[in-house]
Amino acid sequence: MKKEIKNFLTKYLKSENEKNLKKYTLLEDAFSNEDILSALDVLLSGKITMGAITKEFENEFAKYLNVKHALMVNSGSSANLLAAFALVNPMKKNYLKKNDEFIIQALCWSTSLWPLVQAGLKPKFIDVNLDSFNVDYKEVEKNINKKTKVIMAVHVLGNSSDILKISNLCKKNNIYLIEDACESLGSKFKNKFLGTYGDFGTYSFYYSHQITSGEGGMIVCHTDEDYRLLHSLRSHGWDRGFNPKIKNQIKENTFNFINSGFNLRPLDITAAIGLNQFRRLNKFMDIRSKNRTKIIEFLKSSTKWKNQFKFFNEIKNLQPSWFGFPLMINENLLHKKEKFLNYLKKQNIETRPILSGNFMNQKSIELYGLNKAKINFKNSQTIEDRGFFIGLHINPITKSSLLNLTNHLLMIDRL
Ligand SMILES: Cc1ncc(COP(=O)(O)O)c(C=O)c1O
Structure with missing residues (x-):
């Protein structure tokens, strides 16, 4: 038993060392010791x-x-x-x-x-x-x-x-x-x-x-x-x-x-x-909030920044605990969205839609006949069309990760 666990851990530690540092996943280092x-x-x-x-x-x-x-x-x-x-x-x-x-x-x-x-x-x-x-x-x-x-x-x-x-x-x-x-x-x-x-x-x-x-x-x-x-x-x-x-x-x-x-x-x-x-929730919240600020600062201070994205802000009186980092693609770049998300995927940057998008578009709604009047929910649709989110990590984001991430995000208008 002990030998098997040791072999397992050796294999695991080897794979840890080979980790792709350029990856930007939804969650990093999920579990502490x-x-x-x-x-x-x-x-x-x-x-x-x-x-x-x-x-x-x-x-x-x-x-x-x-x-x-x-x-x-x-x-x-x-x-x-x-x-x-x-x-x-x-x-x-x-x-x-x-x-x-x-x-x-x-x-x-x-x-x-x-x-x-x-x-x-x-x-x-x-x-x-x-x-x-x-x-x-x-x-x-x-x-x-x-x-x-x-x-x-x-x-x-x-x-x-x-x-x-x-x-x-x-x-x-x-x-x-x-x-x-x-x-x-x-x-x-x-x-x-x-x-x-x-x-x-x-x-x-x-x-x-x-x-x-x-x-x-x-x-x-x-x-x-x-x-x-x-x-x-x-x-x-x-x-x-x-x-x-x-x-x-x-x-x-x-x-x-x-x-x-x-x-x-x-x-x-x-x-x-x-x-x-x-027990570490407050720490996670603090780091996520700082990482979010840094990503925005890096994007906005880049020479390539041309308002490609809009960020989403907390409403008045809210002290937010951020989950991910949602971005809304500028309308004039909307035609590039699919290509852009594929590009991010190839760069190992994970993305997700905002919730399930406008849920009225899902087949299950039709199956249960829940929007027979075919009501158009304009804002929900806009968020589906223009929105996506990336992760916010629980460790302070490094400068190289910031550069890598923001450089790829700012590629949108050059694809
Ligand atoms: C708003 C919301 N409600 C409910 C759920 C369901 O949670 P779970 O995945 O733990 O079942 C999710 C899942 O991510 C969610 O985003």
């Missing part, structure tokens, strides 16, 4: 399923975000699934009925939308603001009516809407608010974390998000009742392992199936990595 050792510790303990470390992560997460409860799941999508199915569950007071409506932006992620549809609710799509990629409060206000029962606010790439106003609007009109903060862990609006304004806030720890455990997610809520509901839905509908300090607990460690349910539990291995990374 401590992350790896904490995961190994769980693996070597022989019990990797959800247990004490998951609980520890949940407690620290809730405390840091200043919310009553946090529940870890195996992905951000699962966190959204729990939020959606909690709202239509008979255990919830004033639970929602089939065909009740929800509002969501057209520039969204697949699993921001589908869990609510799968739960039987009907979407009403609205467009986003071209500068923030998020919805404007006025657009939300304009679109709510008596049928609106939920607002799904998707916080894009660390940015947000005026979530305080949206949250007040929801309270006033008895509308549930879910905040999909899967791309925005650590961002604060008016000094309060995104994800903590709504009834439910969801987070993703997928590769290249603010923190990563490979796969993983968290959902936060504010009442014991909601927590109990989420807890049972996460795990087969049972009450097992439920916190006995909370009132109305039936009996700890029994197989009482109090509800319907899924199995969306995380592994303690991912919780161990996630917890370790979570």
Whole structure:
């Protein structure tokens, strides 16, 4: 066993030395030594399923975000699934009925939308603001009516809407608010974390998000009742392992199936990595923010800079926790986009679209007939047409990496 591990590590270290320093991936040096050792510790303990470390992560997460409860799941999508199915569950007071409506932006992620549809609710799509990629409060206000029962606010790439106003609007009109903060862990609006304004806030720890455990997610809520509901839905509908300090607990460690349910539990291995990374979140945020400033400075101070790109800025009152670095290609260079992204790929610079672009263009929307009126969401479409993003790393960017990256980005008008 020892020899095999040694051989493995020798091979690994060799490949590390041969790393292509000119690569600019979405995420660099994903896991620290401590992350790896904490995961190994769980693996070597022989019990990797959800247990004490998951609980520890949940407690620290809730405390840091200043919310009553946090529940870890195996992905951000699962966190959204729990939020959606909690709202239509008979255990919830004033639970929602089939065909009740929800509002969501057209520039969204697949699993921001589908869990609510799968739960039987009907979407009403609205467009986003071209500068923030998020919805404007006025657009939300304009679109709510008596049928609106939920607002799904998707916080894009660390940015947000005026979530305080949206949250007040929801309270006033008895509308549930879910905040999909899967791309925005650590961002604060008016000094309060995104994800903590709504009834439910969801987070993703997928590769290249603010923190990563490979796969993983968290959902936060504010009442014991909601927590109990989420807890049972996460795990087969049972009450097992439920916190006995909370009132109305039936009996700890029994197989009482109090509800319907899924199995969306995380592994303690991912919780161990996630917890370790979570403890470094502030450091990551700081470095990402500095790297972002440097990339912009390098681009703008180059002799080749001719406003080829527009950058995206945080809205007023937001302290952002950046995820990636989105760029909007100048309109006069739009015809070069495909060639340009292929060029970046050849230079080993990884890019991604902004969310899934204008989600109305996806085949799944046609399959479910969700935009029969063929509404044109102009800004979402512009962001799909002109936008893309690159990574922001968790180590300070080196001068040579900056030069390499910005030189390639500025090739756009010469292709
Ligand atoms: C806005 C948003 N919501 C939900 C998700 C789903 O998270 P996960 O990949 O952890 O399932 C993502 C994924 O990246 C996302 O960007």
